[in-house]
Amino acid sequence: MQLKAYAxxxxxxxxxxxxxxxxxxxxxxxxxxxxQQVDRDYEEFVAVQEQAGLTLISDxxxxxxxxxxxxxxxxxxxxxxxxxxFLDTNTFFRAVLVEGEPRLRDPIPAPSLPAxxxxxxxxxxxxxSRAAEGAVPAKALAANVxxxxxxxxxxxxxxxxxxxxxFVARDGNIAELVGALAELPxxxxxxxxxxxxxxxxxxxxxxxxxxxxxxVDFYSTSLDAIPTDYPKEIxxxxxxxxxxxxxxxxxxxxxxxxxxxxxxxxxxLSPNGDLQFVPESIAREKIARLGRSQAALEEVA
Amino acid sequence: MSDVSFLTREIxxxxxxxxxxxxxxxxPLDESDVADAERWGARLQVDGHERLLELxxxxxxxxxxLPEIDDWAVIYAIRLLEQVGLDIVYDGEQRRTExxxxxxxxxxxxxxRGTVRSFDNKYYNKAAVVESPSIDGPQDVEEYEFxxxxxxxxxxVPLTGAYxxxxxxxxxxxxxxxxxxxxxxxxxxxxxxxxxxxxTNVILPNVEGxxxxxxxxxxxxxxxxxxxxxxxxxxxxxxxxxxxxVEAKKSMHICFSDYSALWPAVLDLDDCLExxxxxxxxxxxxxxxxxxxxxxxxxxxxxxxxxxxxxxGLGVLDIHSDFVEPAELVRDRILYATEVLGDPxxxxxxxxxxxRTRSWDVVYEKLANMVQGTRLAEEAxxxxxxxxxx
Numbered sequence: 001m002q003l004k005a006y007a008x009x010x011x012x013x014x015x016x017x018x019x020x021x022x023x024x025x026x027x028x029x030x031x032x033x034x035x036q037q038v039d040r041d042y043e044e045f046v047a048v049q050e051q052a053g054l055t056l057i058s059d060x061x062x063x064x065x066x067x068x069x070x071x072x073x074x075x076x077x078x079x080x081x082x083x084x085x086f087l088d089t090n091t092f093f094r095a096v097l098v099e100g101e102p103r104l105r106d107p108i109p110a111p112s113l114p115a116x117x118x119x120x121x122x123x124x125x126x127x128x129s130r131a132a133e134g135a136v137p138a139k140a141l142a143a144n145v146x147x148x149x150x151x152x153x154x155x156x157x158x159x160x161x162x163x164x165x166x167f168v169a170r171d172g173n174i175a176e177l178v179g180a181l182a183e184l185p186x187x188x189x190x191x192x193x194x195x196x197x198x199x200x201x202x203x204x205x206x207x208x209x210x211x212x213x214x215x216v217d218f219y220s221t222s223l224d225a226i227p228t229d230y231p232k233e234i235x236x237x238x239x240x241x242x243x244x245x246x247x248x249x250x251x252x253x254x255x256x257x258x259x260x261x262x263x264x265x266x267x268x269l270s271p272n273g274d275l276q277f278v279p280e281s282i283a284r285e286k287i288a289r290l291g292r293s294q295a296a297l298e299e300v301a
Numbered sequence: 302m303s304d305v306s307f308l309t310r311e312i313x314x315x316x317x318x319x320x321x322x323x324x325x326x327x328x329p330l331d332e333s334d335v336a337d338a339e340r341w342g343a344r345l346q347v348d349g350h351e352r353l354l355e356l357x358x359x360x361x362x363x364x365x366x367l368p369e370i371d372d373w374a375v376i377y378a379i380r381l382l383e384q385v386g387l388d389i390v391y392d393g394e395q396r397r398t399e400x401x402x403x404x405x406x407x408x409x410x411x412x413x414r415g416t417v418r419s420f421d422n423k424y425y426n427k428a429a430v431v432e433s434p435s436i437d438g439p440q441d442v443e444e445y446e447f448x449x450x451x452x453x454x455x456x457x458v459p460l461t462g463a464y465x466x467x468x469x470x471x472x473x474x475x476x477x478x479x480x481x482x483x484x485x486x487x488x489x490x491x492x493x494x495x496x497x498x499x500x501t502n503v504i505l506p507n508v509e510g511x512x513x514x515x516x517x518x519x520x521x522x523x524x525x526x527x528x529x530x531x532x533x534x535x536x537x538x539x540x541x542x543x544x545x546x547v548e549a550k551k552s553m554h555i556c557f558s559d560y561s562a563l564w565p566a567v568l569d570l571d572d573c574l575e576x577x578x579x580x581x582x583x584x585x586x587x588x589x590x591x592x593x594x595x596x597x598x599x600x601x602x603x604x605x606x607x608x609x610x611x612x613x614g615l616g617v618l619d620i621h622s623d624f625v626e627p628a629e630l631v632r633d634r635i636l637y638a639t640e641v642l643g644d645p646x647x648x649x650x651x652x653x654x655x656x657r658t659r660s661w662d663v664v665y666e667k668l669a670n671m672v673q674g675t676r677l678a679e680e681a682x683x684x685x686x687x688x689x690x691x
Contacts (some may be wrong), residue, residue, distance in 0.1 A: 018416050021422035065422075066420070071352055089528075090417075090469055090525075091418060092419060092420035094421075218481055218482045219481065222483070222484055223484070238481060243473075245429075245480075255482055277417060278415075281415060284416065
């Protein structure tokens, strides 16, 4: 059995890229020098994932300032607003101002990764709407912004689109989310990652959602919350992106075994949210341990 | 009835002068740095500041001279706060790196872990707790004693709170084992233990040392207080444990938070004089003393009114803007708060938070107007005492 493992979302910037962006803001570096460092970070992150043996490769969204900004910048009718706290972290994002009918003008280019070997990360339509404080329905953002972006990624060979949603597990507004997911194209499979939240209260309602996998944060969700014979793959958030503590692959292995015993449609391994909440040196080691957990479990299987 | 009067205070940090930043970073000074020291030395009438200018002009700084430069930065900050007319001062936290690192770098039990993004291209350093935190002796007594020796004004010592230290740290000690798939109760208990250890073994010994040295007002800073609304009781437990048995005025500063999450938990704060909160950031800049004129104050002040405890440290200056609040706007914010609370004795006046992100020129103008606006509010209330709300 091949056990899948991936690392979607925003990956932390290296200390070199942190310094480069600081220097850019202080007028000591040019944008092209920062872009060159982004390229070096990107190549390093791809290598780290390949060495770890992850199933699909992520580009790490290294030049994304938050989950929404690149889509906002490339859409008519949307603008970035003042800072908003991201959940209960000390990190902030720019909320979305709706100035007209949202429409993606210019899709974000796909990363230069082999077709069929990479995954894309995007905000879920519900998360996107929440970032706009509900000023535009999730359905409209799905149809007019996310759908053309996903079509573009699909053409460029994305094997999976991970829709990141840090809000819906807290709000419980599943109906709006599921209604919006129906607006997305079906030419690439989706995983819905419920990052940094207790998924217990929404898993039952998501059983029929049009996604292949549900990402569950097992540092906020008890294993007991997973129903037996769950009809979706569980993308198990077994790497804690908000902790500097390094996970023990053996413990992850035991945990994944207990999860599999509940007989969901499948089990894959991932962090419980964007790894940008730990410094890059720690994130790199966490990716390595994710890979070791995956390999150990495959041997057992 | 005695005349109404309000104390005016700062909250904590001021920006550091360029000459202080560059000398500690080992970067060369240029003429503008020396000119800045000269200009502020004259404007603030800092006795003997020619010695600082001489030192800066030498361009050579041995390690032994850095503490002297630090002392000058503190004296300049105290003089600025005095000259604008504040009743209660400190040193603008000139000796501290920043509020989290100041404690994490001093206490045992924390290890630096690296850089994490705050937003856009802004980052902060984060440490992990790796063992139960403790200190060998009070951290800030020398800092306090220097301030005390250099001002005749009242002094309030700001200290980072236990909950914020917990919330802003990685946990490699309390919650690591069994975290995967663990229960919510277990996670909460781990955080409670972390807060309790910081409060009891790091902050309380510092507070006791400060009070023994003569400090009579301790301000506990908890900007993370409502980050996780269901954990506000831990903030309260941390405050109580960090100030237990201490004979001094005790208050708490919180900012940029959802204040509705504070009550009823804060009713259990032991002998907390006041909550110093940020309000101006969310308020209109128009004059007026009606509910519609003061949207940044209405909801939270009504919570203070409803619950009756503690008192309020009224943030009247937006620390994220160079907009200099006119004295009349400060006046109206105070008059509105007085009307809502019905008791001017429950109010003292301060900026929303530390002013470290503003230039000293802007800080000077803002604080001077804050003091002037406070005096205008006092005049208005004392001129027409019978119209003051019951």
